[in-house]
Amino acid sequence: MLENYIIAYENLPFKVSGFIMYDAVDDYYTIVLNRRLSFWSNKKTFEHEIGHILNGDFFKIKNVEMLEMAMH
Numbered sequence: 001m002l003e004n005y006i007i008a009y010e011n012l013p014f015k016v017s018g019f020i021m022y023d024a025v026d027d028y029y030t031i032v033l034n035r036r037l038s039f040w041s042n043k044k045t046f047e048h049e050i051g052h053i054l055n056g057d058f059f060k061i062k063n064v065e066m067l068e069m070a071m072h
């Protein structure tokens, strides 16, 4: 069970569904979702980003933007 994360809602551009920030010092993730999008969109994004964390993708590629480009 993943416990070292927090969810934050921000007003992001519509084309950005969300992203993750990782604090390597504290081993802590901030999953940023888009307040402008629907609950269901954010739920989907959340599950997608959790998948990255559980896959250990952040230990393969450090840059989140690069990670997202590599995965999609």
Ligand SMILES: [Zn+2]
Residues within 6 Å of the ligand: 048, 049, 052, 067, 068, 071, 072
């Ligand atoms: Zn992704």
